[in-house]
Amino acid sequence: MQRPVFKGDIEYFPNVERIPFEGPGSDNPLAFKAYNPNQMVGEQTMEAHLRFAVCYWHTFHGTGADPFGPGTRDYVWNRHADSMDAARARLDAAFEFFTKLGVPYYCFHDRDLAPAGASVSESEHNLQVLTDLAKERQQMTGIKLLWGTANMFSDPRYMNGAATNPDLLVVSHAAAQVKAALEATVALGGENYVFWGGREGYACLNNTDTRRELEHFARFLTMARDYGRSIGFKGVFLIEPKPMEPMFHQYDFDAQTVIGFLRHHDLDRDFKLNIEANHATLAGHTFAHELQMCADAGMLGSIDANRGNAQNGWDTDQFPTDMNDCIAAMQVVLAQGGLGRGGLNFDAKLRRESTDLEDLFIAHIGAMDAFARALVLAHKLNHDSTLQQLREQRYASFETAMGREFEAGRLSLADLRDHAAKMGEATPSSGKQEWVENRINDLVFGG
Numbered sequence: 337m338q339r340p341v342f343k344g345d346i347e348y349f350p351n352v353e354r355i356p357f358e359g360p361g362s363d364n365p366l367a368f369k370a371y372n373p374n375q376m377v378g379e380q381t382m383e384a385h386l387r388f389a390v391c392y393w394h395t396f397h398g399t400g401a402d403p404f405g406p407g408t409r410d411y412v413w414n415r416h417a418d419s420m421d422a423a424r425a426r427l428d429a430a431f432e433f434f435t436k437l438g439v440p441y442y443c444f445h446d447r448d449l450a451p452a453g454a455s456v457s458e459s460e461h462n463l464q465v466l467t468d469l470a471k472e473r474q475q476m477t478g479i480k481l482l483w484g485t486a487n488m489f490s491d492p493r494y495m496n497g498a499a500t501n502p503d504l505l506v507v508s509h510a511a512a513q514v515k516a517a518l519e520a521t522v523a524l525g526g527e528n529y530v531f532w533g534g535r536e537g538y539a540c541l542n543n544t545d546t547r548r549e550l551e552h553f554a555r556f557l558t559m560a561r562d563y564g565r566s567i568g569f570k571g572v573f574l575i576e577p578k579p580m581e582p583m584f585h586q587y588d589f590d591a592q593t594v595i596g597f598l599r600h601h602d603l604d605r606d607f608k609l610n611i612e613a614n615h616a617t618l619a620g621h622t623f624a625h626e627l628q629m630c631a632d633a634g635m636l637g638s639i640d641a642n643r644g645n646a647q648n649g650w651d652t653d654q655f656p657t658d659m660n661d662c663i664a665a666m667q668v669v670l671a672q673g674g675l676g677r678g679g680l681n682f683d684a685k686l687r688r689e690s691t692d693l694e695d696l697f698i699a700h701i702g703a704m705d706a707f708a709r710a711l712v713l714a715h716k717l718n719h720d721s722t723l724q725q726l727r728e729q730r731y732a733s734f735e736t737a738m739g740r741e742f743e744a745g746r747l748s749l750a751d752l753r754d755h756a757a758k759m760g761e762a763t764p765s766s767g768k769q770e771w772v773e774n775r776i777n778d779l780v781f782g783g
């Protein structure tokens with residue numbers, strides 16, 4: 337589906353037109369080489385499989401500031417003395433960018449869309465004004481909201497956490513923000529609502545009651561779930577794990593930690609997980625591992641598609657271009673039957689040294705091409721009978737009558753003991769990892 341290009345009072349990207357698909361032969365940096373939204377892969381178009389989203393925070397707020405220096409990019413839409421004027425300009429720039437790039441979705445924090453006011457009511461009002469404007473632009477363009485969330489980590493009041501803060505008044509401010517952000521998400525037809533832990537964690541056990549904080553966290557999420565449902569939110573609530581940064585210990589360490597927490601607190605019917613590639617590697621896992629853990633639990637909701645840097649332990653939020661990572665991720669997504677209401681949100685920022693306006697487009701184009709290629713290759717790998725047989729063969733003993741009895745829970749420990757005693761030693765069986773890896777390279781690079 338081709339959406340109309342949006343232009344507000346000012347055209348913020350005058351030197352970029354709608355990004356065309358030019359195919360693999362093109363050397364135009366402002367054209368897709370692989371992402372062709374209408375191309376079928378299996379039963380669905382690329383657009384329907386990938387459900388790309390642009391993130392508001394890095395793309396329109398990120399100016400390249402780091403702990404050693406200020407921003408290197410001075411975007412026109414941010415040059416307003418009045419923060420509400422800047423928010424309106426940013427919204428127009430965002431919709432122009434979404435429609436020129438050709439993504440179907442976007443994601444935001446409440447404070448990306450509208451600035452905080454001097455009181456709870458003023459903050460609510462600001463968000464309401466911008467929500468109304470965003471709704472108009474969504475209707476004009478057909479762009480949709482993949483998810484909304486609340487920024488409960490930037491304001492100094494949240495330095496000791498938001499839902500897990502030791503002060504009830506801070507917890508209440510967090511509640512006010514989530515309430516308003518849920519209302520905005522519902523008004524904009526958001527398909528999901530995300531909780532990233534932010535500063536939900538701790539640095540020092542001797543000043544922290546972790547048991548209490550985790551109980552508070554579950555209570556807060558339950559209240560948010562109940563409020564969201566009461567105002568008609570039909571989408572999926574998502575938790576985004578991350579092991580560290582900003583807090584030394586973050587409660588939502590990784591996928592399996594979060595899955596256990598949600599199940600323990602009876603939240604697993606409403607909540608799934610939003611997996612970010614860079615957070616997976618910070619937790620000492622691969623991106624695909626985290627996705628697989630969620631898929632196995634039936635709780636893979638959505639993806640923040642980016643990458644970290646193998647040489648350091650920071651959350652560098654780079655645009656995803658590592659094909660091995662992208663392919664492995666798409667294999668998990670395709671094997672679980674797609675992302676459902678989720679999507680691929682580029683929680684990624686330009687490098688500080690990338691200062692041209694067009695670099696925003698170039699970065700997104702490369703990431704979209706990477707995932708388009710990965711989609712095609714993952715589809716091929718998942719349908720390869722050699723790979724399928726190699727995996728199935730390893731579990732063949734569970735396809736015997738006795739194996740089926742075991743999996744159905746009809747055998748005891750003593751039954752297994754007797755089986756071992758009767759059958760003697762097991763014959764060594766090669767895992768064939770090198771064959772598997774070679775087969776993947778043959779299929780990916782062998783033409």
Ligand code: XLS
Nearest residue numbers: 485532576612640651683
């Ligand atoms: C930060 C997180 C954050 C969430 C949304 O590390 O990735 O950006 O995605 O709050």
Ligand code: CA
Nearest residue numbers: 576612640683
């Ligand atoms: Ca993220």
Ligand code: CA
Nearest residue numbers: 612614651653
């Ligand atoms: Ca990140």
